[in-house]
Amino acid sequence: MKKITFLIIFLHGIIYCQYAEINYLKVNGENISLENVLQKYIQVPSVSGNEKVAGDYIKSVCRENGLIITEFGNKNGMYNFAASIFPLSANKPNIIFLNHIDVVHENNDSKFEAYSGKIINGEVYGRGAIDNKGAAIMQLFSIVKYLNSPNSKNSKHNITFLSVSCEESQCDGGVKYVIDNYLDQLNPVVVIGEGPSELTSLIEGEFKHPIFGISLAHKRAFWLNLELSINTSGHGSITPLEYANKEMVTALNKLVKKKNKTIFNELNTSFLKTLGTHKKGFEKMILKNPKLFKPILVPQLRKQPELFALFSNTITLTNIYTDNHSYNKIPTKIGAYLDCRLLPLTNELDFLNEIKKRLKNDSIKITVVENMPKTKPSITNNIYYKNLSKAIEEKYPTSKVMPIMLPNINDLGAFRAKGIPAYASIPVYLSRDQVEGIHNKNESISISSIYDGAEVYFDFLIKIENDK
Numbered sequence: 001m002k003k004i005t006f007l008i009i010f011l012h013g014i015i016y017c018q019y020a021e022i023n024y025l026k027v028n029g030e031n032i033s034l035e036n037v038l039q040k041y042i043q044v045p046s047v048s049g050n051e052k053v054a055g056d057y058i059k060s061v062c063r064e065n066g067l068i069i070t071e072f073g074n075k076n077g078m079y080n081f082a083a084s085i086f087p088l089s090a091n092k093p094n095i096i097f098l099n100h101i102d103v104v105h106e107n108n109d110s111k112f113e114a115y116s117g118k119i120i121n122g123e124v125y126g127r128g129a130i131d132n133k134g135a136a137i138m139q140l141f142s143i144v145k146y147l148n149s150p151n152s153k154n155s156k157h158n159i160t161f162l163s164v165s166c167e168e169s170q171c172d173g174g175v176k177y178v179i180d181n182y183l184d185q186l187n188p189v190v191v192i193g194e195g196p197s198e199l200t201s202l203i204e205g206e207f208k209h210p211i212f213g214i215s216l217a218h219k220r221a222f223w224l225n226l227e228l229s230i231n232t233s234g235h236g237s238i239t240p241l242e243y244a245n246k247e248m249v250t251a252l253n254k255l256v257k258k259k260n261k262t263i264f265n266e267l268n269t270s271f272l273k274t275l276g277t278h279k280k281g282f283e284k285m286i287l288k289n290p291k292l293f294k295p296i297l298v299p300q301l302r303k304q305p306e307l308f309a310l311f312s313n314t315i316t317l318t319n320i321y322t323d324n325h326s327y328n329k330i331p332t333k334i335g336a337y338l339d340c341r342l343l344p345l346t347n348e349l350d351f352l353n354e355i356k357k358r359l360k361n362d363s364i365k366i367t368v369v370e371n372m373p374k375t376k377p378s379i380t381n382n383i384y385y386k387n388l389s390k391a392i393e394e395k396y397p398t399s400k401v402m403p404i405m406l407p408n409i410n411d412l413g414a415f416r417a418k419g420i421p422a423y424a425s426i427p428v429y430l431s432r433d434q435v436e437g438i439h440n441k442n443e444s445i446s447i448s449s450i451y452d453g454a455e456v457y458f459d460f461l462i463k464i465e466n467d468k
């Protein structure tokens with residue numbers, strides 16, 4: 001019995017020692033656990049465009065923990081900084097961990113006040129708990145831990161925690177401003193940023209093992225404004241044969257009714273093939289040979305819009321407007337917004353022609369409002385992708401990692417557009433509820449996930465340094 005007690009004390013000692021040694025950050029001279037650093041970060045509201053106070057806080061944590069700060073603007077809406085293990089002037093190839101300070105608006109029907117940072121049953125609650133303050137704390141801790149490891153002194157790479165503003169609202173003072181003005185100074189060889197967590201907890205069906213996705217491509221936003229003007233009589237009591245609202249609605253109906261084409265590319269077919277390895281029999285055969293079984297597969301994919309988005313250029317009618325507010329007046333002008341999302345290598349002129357063909361109305365004026373640059377997916381055969389996926393698979397030994405594409409865009413896209421490899425992953429398990437809490441109510445993260453994610457990122461850095 002004594003022996004066992006001794007063993008327990010001994011083990012506890014080791015665990016406690018490790019804990020005391022590595023699992024905290026320094027804040028105002030004290031050792032603060034990661035969950036408490038996150039809690040404090042959440043407690044400083046930073047809705048897009050109001051990043052300064054929260055930015056000042058996280059920047060001071062970076063500085064106190066030995067990172068070297070370079071500022072790229074320090075006012076609301078343009079608050080960005082790099083916190084690095086070497087000065088940027090050393091010009092070493094830089095591994096950048098990208099995160100954003102801003103959050104989306106709070107939800108008033110959350111369990112707890114959105115900026116409470118309450119910790120209950122091992123979870124930290126509040127706006128930004130995952131997106132993106134929680135993920136940022138994982139990144140920051142991995143870098144600080146690396147800085148304090150023997151590896152850092154002679155590191156071939158610089159390692160940078162890059163915090164930016166306005167990711168959620170995509171204003172000009174965020175990542176765009178940093179890239180336009182400071183890309184050379186940053187000298188990035190790879191950028192790691194927010195992205196998918198473990199996937200099988202989010203997809204229906206049974207899987208043999210957990211799957212972590214690393215996103216290396218994104219769809220491009222291609223936003224269109226449609227306008228149609230027809231001069232007609234103005235009184236609603238007599239219906240003209242042709243009038244603006246009628247013609248526009250008819251054209252839009254033709255546009256949205258037609259099914260979008262299914263497009264198979266290397267990335268989305270390899271996604272299906274990987275899913276296939278988890279299935280049996282006929283289902284397995286279909287998923288492993290998507291092109292051959294296209295007629296069977298496509299109707300199934302169409303039933304799941306979040307999946308089908310990866311296989312098509314989508315067209316979503318997000319607004320229809322006129323300047324008319326009365327029942328009996330016929331407006332002469334009507335407009336509509338289309339939020340189209342294109343697969344990475346789609347030719348936008350071909351796509352635009354397809355839209356015109358479907359509308360079948362040459363009088364509709366189409367203006368391109370947003371056209372994100374065409375970007376190649378980041379490659380998988382470099383030391384960065386390889387070691388990130390290795391670090392994940394070693395942390396979660398039963399899991400498999402696969403490259404994926406995201407239907408939405410985040411700040412990583414701006415680096416990818418410059419030809420810099422950019423990988424999106426928050427390498428932790430998140431439950432469906434937790435993922436649904438992002439941009440929604442009750443956003444939360446488990447304390448253990450913060451440490452797990454940080455461990456993967458840290459291990460990734462060690463592996464890179466040891467990679468010959």
Ligand SMILES: [Zn+2]
Pocket residue numbers: 100131132167194410
């Ligand atoms: Zn985010």
